[in-house]
Amino acid sequence: MEAKLLSQQSSVCSVIRARQKVTQKPKSSPVFVAVLTRPSDTMNKLTEVGNAYKDSWFDRMAINHLSQSLQSVTGFRTNKNGYDSLVEAAAAAAQSFNPKEQHAVVIGALDRAFPRPILSLIRTLTPQSKFAREFFAIFTTFFFAWLIGDCRVKTPEDGKTERNVVHVKKCRFLEETKCIGMCINLCKMPSQRFIKDSLGMPINMVPNFEDMSCEMIFGEDPPAPDDDPALKQPCYKMPCKAKQKHRMDCSSQLN
Numbered sequence: 001m002e003a004k005l006l007s008q009q010s011s012v013c014s015v016i017r018a019r020q021k022v023t024q025k026p027k028s029s030p031v032f033v034a035v036l037t038r039p040s041d042t043m044n045k046l047t048e049v050g051n052a053y054k055d056s057w058f059d060r061m062a063i064n065h066l067s068q069s070l071q072s073v074t075g076f077r078t079n080k081n082g083y084d085s086l087v088e089a090a091a092a093a094a095q096s097f098n099p100k101e102q103h104a105v106v107i108g109a110l111d112r113a114f115p116r117p118i119l120s121l122i123r124t125l126t127p128q129s130k131f132a133r134e135f136f137a138i139f140t141t142f143f144f145a146w147l148i149g150d151c152r153v154k155t156p157e158d159g160k161t162e163r164n165v166v167h168v169k170k171c172r173f174l175e176e177t178k179c180i181g182m183c184i185n186l187c188k189m190p191s192q193r194f195i196k197d198s199l200g201m202p203i204n205m206v207p208n209f210e211d212m213s214c215e216m217i218f219g220e221d222p223p224a225p226d227d228d229p230a231l232k233q234p235c236y237k238m239p240c241k242a243k244q245k246h247r248m249d250c251s252s253q254l255n
Contacts, residue, residue: 051149051150051170051172051175053083053149053172055082055083055146056146058146059145059146060082062146062147063082063083063085063086063146063147064081064082064085065113066086066109066113066147067085067086067089069109069110069112069113070086070089070090070093070105070106070109071085071089072109072112073105073108073109073112074089074092074093074096074097074105076089076092076093076096078092083172083176087173087176087177090173090177090182090186091177091182093105093106093186094179094181094182094185094186099184099185099189102185102186102190103185103189103190103193104190105190106186106187106190106191106194107190107193107194110190110191110194110198114198116198119198119199120198122199123198123199123200126199126201127200128200128201128219130162130164132201132219133162133164133201133218133219134153134162134163134164134218136164136199136201136203136218137153137163137164137165137166137216137218138153138163140166140216141153141166147172147173148168148171148172148173148214149168149169149170149171149172149175150168150169150170151166151167151168151169152166152167152169153165153166153167154166154167156217162219164217164218164219165215165216165217165218166215166216166218167213167214167215168213168214168215168216169213170211170212170213171183171207171212171213171214173186173187174187174207174209174212174214175212178236179235179236180209180233180234180235180236181235183207183209184230184231187205188205188207188230191203191205192204192205192222201218201219202218202219202220202221202222203216203217203218203219203220203222204216204217204220204221204222204223205217205222206230207230209230209233209236
């Protein structure tokens, strides 16, 4: 009798477990979720994010110092902090001044940021030589990554063994502003002149507007403005912040 009851209970339990298996909802597979996401949407989200910069205390101090120097020269004031304040001050300069005035504004800001006596001392200690060109390249990667982004020293493509070229993987300033006019008039042109005049070191800055990279070639004079391909490049259409925020025709700023 007891054996019969145990057999019936076992049969009932088997039936209950079988029904549970039938009525239980299958777990969703992550593969199907991925299939439902359109690749174009995912790529758009990735391109909007950009690089995430983790500025150290030294980086933040240097950024704020340069931003304050630029604001002092332009008379513009911003409540933003960090790199955003530098971009905002640069955008205000681009909106308020013509290209030649923008060059002068940036050179004035650099004069404030870097005291002339220190620059003169560096110029005296590092006369034009292979050592000086390589020194400036290495110095740039160590002390100016906060401004231009991730960078490294490389040898030029002309077969020389001299390591006087700084390759910027993706320029932080161009990435943040997304404006070729601001790149040319607030970075490339005034920086080339400032470094040559204050340190006695020719430098040719060669931006690549396709991938936002840049090469800084120490010891090489830049081409004349009429022959420089970078100055013939029209600005980005949609991403340009100067167009979006300030309605500038920044393509006409390239001269």
